[in-house]
Amino acid sequence: MIKPKFKSPACITLNWALLFLCLQTIALIGQYFSFKADIHEAQDKVERRISLDSAFLDVGNETLNTPVNQHAIYSYLDRLNSELIKEGYPILVSHIQEISIQSQDFTQYPNVTSTLLINAEQRIVVEMRSKSSWSGVGFSFIALLCSLLLLPVFSIATKKRKKVSAVEEESLPPTPKLIINLKDKTLSNGVDDKVVALQNKPLCFYTALVKFCIEYPNQPLPPHKDVPHELMILANKSFGRLIELGHTKRKRPDFNANLDKTLSEIRAALDEVFAGFTEEKEIYYPPRAQGEGSRSKQHSYALPSIKDDDIEIIGS
Structure with a gap:
């Protein structure tokens, strides 16, 4: 039985580094687009939640000329953002009808998105803050594990086979043209x-x-x-x-x-x-x-x- 011949340790290390780098790059790209999709999905859910709550939220009415209940908006924003943080959402709500919550730290939520919710009697302006899409990118243990599992495949030397192929090619007669x-x-x-x-x-x-x-x-x-x-x-x-x-x-x-x-x-x-x-x-x-x-x-x-x-x- 012919024993496989392995490459040198330096060559194996280089092969592993290149393999891991390739898999890690693929993982980073996947993480980026996955987190970006999570942000959009979270924004849609929060918009639906505010739209449903608007019937019970005193945001004012232009037709009836009633003012916004600032205290009610403050209290609602505080409860809503606390729930979003608890559930691990990548977004927070910073403004409703130009009423902002001052006690909230938005430094980790640099991206700003504004939306307008309209129902039969109200027009509600909502401003949301979301995390950067790159904040969901990080080290992939799956890429590390896959590179270690695939490493033996790239550790076997194939030089001998290449030399044999080269000799066979050289032995073929040239074709006239x-x-x-x-x-x-x-x-x-x-x-x-x-x-x-x-x-x-x-x-x-x-x-x-x-x-x-x-x-x-x-x-x-x-x-x-x-x-x-x-x-x-x-x-x-x-x-x-x-x-x-x-x-x-x-x-x-x-x-x-x-x-x-x-x-x-x-x-x-x-x-x-x-x-x-x-x-x-x-x-x-x-x-x-x-x-x-x-x-x-x-x-x-x-x-x-x-x-x-x-x-x-x-x-x-």
Whole structure:
């Protein structure tokens, strides 16, 4: 049985500190929003309590032009706040109808909220003081306990497994990839140093062919028909790029003319570039006609399997 290998004490301590910090942060965020919700709920309950008590509370009446009974308000505020403190509510009531209670200490209740209660005969202005939402935030013993319980999972060393994976990755053979270099007018496979030069016409046509087949993967290209307009535009753009790079000053060639020769030159270059990579070459290789010659109506020189990740074009 293979015994697990543990990390060094310093590494384990660091892992625990980071784990505890993460869990404590989550706990603090939860405490903050939970206490904020408790404050809103407490305010709603106190508003309902005052609204119910208002029928028996002499807060004055504007319609009947009766004054506020200050003594009754003082007595009510004192009883109400005493009950709120006893029940552990995070709020107190500081004013009712502009009558405040002077004997109450509101230093721990910095936030002020005013509300207006309206019934059939009265309009009651109430001012409440609430604790800060951050006052409900503190050290979380649950975060400490969870970090200690999870610590063994992060204490086992995994370096050996990573090294094995790295060795396995290094042992995998590299995958060749078509690289078209317009600056050097060459084709290469990205694996070895083999580089094959191409003439202007086959290089431009093949660059356009690759781009066309990626954009139109299901479009057949029979050699007995003219080159599609979209493919001609791409080929002319590639030739224009060669002019910009200073490789030629000649006029653009007719890419419809001598198509068989152009494709033959492309295949010959690919045979050389992908020598030793027969399977990988297939996605880049314009298919040859089978049985009926290069002008067979069933034949297509398109590259149906090629994808954007299979190529790299330098200097386009």
